[in-house]
Amino acid sequence: MGSWNDIALADDALAQEYERRTADLYSAVLAAVVAVTDGVA
DSSP: OOOOOOOOOSHHHHHHHHHHHHHHHHHHHHHHHHHTTTTOO
């Protein structure tokens, strides 16, 4: 089974787009986790 970042792209432009989208996705998931757990101890 692969993971989200378990690929290699030969095209540099695609690789840069992939990295940007990966960073955006990580930020969105992190923000969602904080939003649903904020104030919960």
